[in-house]
Amino acid sequence: VTRSVTGHGARTQRRSSGGSTGIESGTARIAVDLLGGDDAPAVVVDGALHACGVDPDLHLLLVGPESVAHEVITMLAAGDRARVRVRAVGHRVTMSEPPVRARHPDATVHAAVAALVEGQADAVVSAGASGATVTAAVLGLGRIPGVRRPALAATLPGASGPVVLLDVGATIDSKAVELAHNAVLGAAYAQVRHGVGAPRVGLLSIGAESGKGDRVRRAADIAIAAQRLPEGARYIGLVEGHDVSLGSRVDVVVTDGFTGNVLLKGVEGAYVRAGTQISASLAPRGAVLLGVPGTVVVCHGAATGADLASGIALAASLHRTATVARLSALATHLAEVMPT
C-alpha cells in the first residue's frame, strides 16, 4: 500500500501541527447532544469536560436541558467557561422510538444539526440512537450530490494500518448501488482521513472467491467493479470478517448497515473479552457519517465519558482537516452517473 506523504493525510497533519498532544490547531465548535446515549446526560457531561480539558481550542455548544448544560459549565475553570455555550432543548429521542421522531423540533439531535446548518457549530456529536441522528442529519443537511443513502464509517486499527468499515448502521436493507456508493465514500475517506494513497477496497462476504455471498453481494460485486472509484483506489473483490480486524489485505471494507453494525459490535465485544487494555487500544470510539455535507460523529449508545471525549476529539479533528469538503471533492463523479 502506498500511503500519502504529501501532508493530505490527517495522520501527517497531526504529526506536523499538533505536537505532543496529537491535536491539530484551530478553533473547532462542536455541538454536543447532551441527551444522546444510554447513560446520558452523565457520560456526556464527563466527556464534554474531558474534551475541554485536553483541547484548548475546542468550543462546545451543549444541546439539551439548561440545567445539565450548567452542570458542565460550573465544573469548568472560570477561564474556560467562555468556550461553552448552551442551546436549551428538552426532548430526547430514545432507542425505542422510530428514527423519524428526531424530526421533532425539540429533539436534541435535531437541534444540534440545526446549529450546524445555521453556522453556530462546525460539527455534531451524538451517542443517541444512530437512526435518529442519521435522519436528523439528512433532513437538516441533505446529501452530497449523487449519494442515495449516507453511510456510517468506523476506522479499526488493523495490524498493518487503519481499516475503514462502512456502513456500520446508517442504512439497513442496502441495495447494490448503495454499496457501490459506499465504496466511493470509503475510499475517499481512507485517502483524506488516513492518508492511504491507493486504498484497496473490498466487499464484505463469506468467502474470497467471486460468487460467494447472498443476492445483494453478488449484485454489489458487479456494481462496485463497474463503479469509478477515487483516483488511486482499486477494488480487490470479496473480503471476509477477519479482514476487518486484521487489515492485511484491505483498507476499506464495504457492507450494508446491518452486517457492518453486527460485525463492528462483535469485534468490539471480542476486544472487551480479550482484555480492557486491548479494547481501549483497538475498538473505535465513534463513527463518521459520510454522504452528508457536514461533520457528524455518532458514538455508541453504550458510550462512556471517555468514548464521548474521543468522539468530540474526532469531530474536532475532522473539522480542522476539512475532511468532509475534501472527501466530497473526491466523490463529485457520483453526481455524474445516470440517476438510478
Place this chain on the structure above:
Amino acid sequence: VTRSVTGHGARTQRRSSGGSTGIESGTARIAVDLLGGDDAPAVVVDGALHACGVDPDLHLLLVGPESVAHEVITMLAAGDRARVRVRAVGHRVTMSEPPVRARHPDATVHAAVAALVEGQADAVVSAGASGATVTAAVLGLGRIPGVRRPALAATLPGASGPVVLLDVGATIDSKAVELAHNAVLGAAYAQVRHGVGAPRVGLLSIGAESGKGDRVRRAADIAIAAQRLPEGARYIGLVEGHDVSLGSRVDVVVTDGFTGNVLLKGVEGAYVRAGTQISASLAPRGAVLLGVPGTVVVCHGAATGADLASGIALAASLHRTATVARLSALATHLAEVMPT
C-alpha cells in the same frame, strides 16, 4: 441461567468419564476429508496424526488419495495402524466450485458422507468449502423432520458460559421461518451439548429494542416469539454483535448464514489481532451441522493441523455423547407444525 447437573451435558460427561484427558470413552470412527481445506492435505495429515495420538479409542477413515492416506499410516506407530482405514477417492471440491459439485461421486466430502450413511463411520469432518459439505450432507443424510434448511453452529466461550451462534454459513438468504427453526436447533444444542438447562435464545440484530433490524429480522422476531422452543428454553428478543463475544445476556444467538459467517470470522480475527494465546483459547475450531440426522463437523478452510485435530475431537465427542440423536428428540415438534 440454570445449568444441568444431571449428567446430560457434554461438559459433565467429560468430567465424569474422561479423566484428565478430557476425552469421553468409547470407540468413535471419524471419516476425515483428506482434501478439504486451503492447505490440504498437509494440515489434514497433521490433524489426523495428532488426533490419533491423544485419543486411544479414535478410529479414522481417511477419505482421499491413497498416497496421502498411506503417508498418515506410515507415520503412526505400528500398534496404532489398525485404527486407520482408507477410502480411496481422488476428486477435491475447491472453494471456487459451486457447492453442487460435491455431488460428484469422486468428491472426497461426498465419499465421506457416503461412509457415514453406509455405517462405515460415526461422523464426518471436513475443512473443505462449507457449502459443498452442507450440500453433500443434505443429499446423503436428508434432514431431520420439519427442518427446512440445516444450520452450522459454532460455540464461542462467553465470559459467563458457552454461546452457541448459528447459522455460521450453511444457509445464505435465510427466511424468517428458517431463523425460527435455528432457534429450536440452537436451544436444543445448548441443552444437549453444553448442559444449559434453560437456554436464553436471542435474535442477532442492530439494537436490543424490538423493531430494530432489517426486514428479515422484523419478521423473524415475530416468528421466533411464536415458535415452540425445547422445554426450558426461552426467547429473549433481539441481541447485538457484542453479545456473541461476551455472552452475559444470551446462550444461543440466532442469525442467517451470511451474517453469522461474517461475525464469526470477524470475532476470530479480533482474537488473532489481540494475541495468539487469546485466539487459541477463545476462537472455536469447528462448527457442527444441525438439522441433518448425522454428525458432520466443518472446520475453516484456513484450518491448521491443530484446528483439524480439534474438529476431529469435537466430532468424536458429539458421537460419544449421542448429541445428534438427543438434539433431534428435542426438535420433534418441528415436524408437527403446518408445512410452510
